[in-house]
Amino acid sequence: MKSAVVQLPGLNRDRDMVDALTKISGHAPVTVWQTETEIPDVDLIVIPGGFSYGDYLRCGAIAARMPVMQAIREKAEQGVKVLGVCNGFQILVEAGLLPGALMRNTSLRFVCKEVLLEVVNADTDFTRAYGQGQVIRCPVAHHDGNYFVDDATLSAMEDKRQIVFRYAGGTNPNGSLSDIAGVINARGNVLGMMPHPENLIEAAHGGTDGRALFASALDVIAA
Amino acid sequence: MIKARVTVTLKNGVLDPQGKAIEGALSSLGFDGVGHVRQGKVFDIELDGADKAKAESDIKAMCEKLLANTVIENYTVAID
Structure with a gap:
């Protein structure tokens, strides 16, 4: 499985993501700069975390209007898998590829800690290597991860099992509605999540709970 | 030259932690x-x-495309 990592000014988790994808799939991903209008043939496109455009206006708002996002939108329409982590998730909601919005944490503080996540839907292309209802550890590091969506949309999303990860065990770090940590589009090929699975993939990270997400998305046997 | 002022506010029912802190x-x-x-x-x-009419419709398009996130925000436009 081939993958691509998107690079925008201000993103700073791109090298962590390249490292995770390389270690888990055995192949280095291609990197794609924000001005590209075409993306090579890949099975998975990842928008990593960081602070694109300094979080000016709204987190992810300016990045979501860059040329590369139109290319990603076209790939997503063709069924290519797209993963957005942290700022990548904020960019996907700003681009309208995922429902909802990510607002300032209710604490008004930047949170950098480990949380627990429940795998609410293990029947997606990103989570099938997890067990349904499995609780995993995962780091978070963000200032604006407070997921909001209107009631009608939330209820439709729940019907379609679009909530993929929820903060578990009272670890909601940001006031997210319904403890939502990660959501998928109705078609099931675009996933956004605030936590950083790429930072928990090897013993040196203190755990490997994030590995199964990439193993699922890259279609490799979980190690 | 036309001057426009766009005001963007959170929709009712959307929690505003910064407003609360203030x-x-x-x-x-x-x-x-x-x-x-x-x-x-x-x-x-x-x-x-x-x-002015064109300015207003341009500014509204700017609000819809970039200045406001209409999932959580409303906007008003005043043309000077």
Whole structure:
């Protein structure tokens, strides 16, 4: 499985993501700069975390209007898998590829800690290597991860099992509605999540709970 | 030249933690009777030309495409 990592000014988790994808799939991903209008043939496109455009206006708002996002939108329409982590998730909601919005944490503080996540839907292309209802550890590091969506949309999303990860065990770090940590589009090929699975993939990270997400998305046997 | 002012505010029902913090700070400064505080954004935009109707429709398009996130925010446009 081939993958691509998107690079925008201000993103700073791109090298962590390249490292995770390389270690888990055995192949280095291609990197794609924000001005590209075409993306090579890949099975998975990842928008990593960081602070694109300094979080000016709204987190992810300016990045979501860059040329590369139109290319990603076209790939997503063709069924290519797209993963957005942290700022990548904020960019996907700003681009309208995922429902909802990510607002300032209710604490008004930047949170950098480990949380627990429940795998609410293990029947997606990103989570099938997890067990349904499995609780995993995962780091978070963000200032604006407070997921909001209107009631009608939330209820439709729940019907379609679009909530993929929820903060578990009272670890909601940001006031997210319904403890939502990660959501998928109705078609099931675009996933956004605030936590950083790429930072928990090897013993040196203190755990490997994030590995199964990439193993699922890259279609490799979980190690 | 036309000057426009765009005001972006959070929709009713959307939690505004920054507004809440400001509300608390105003009370702690001794201002009595402060009710709800909601924080928003203001954009002052200059536009070439003199056609106010066109300016207004352009500014509205800018709001829809970039200045406001209509999932959580409302906007108003005032043309000078």
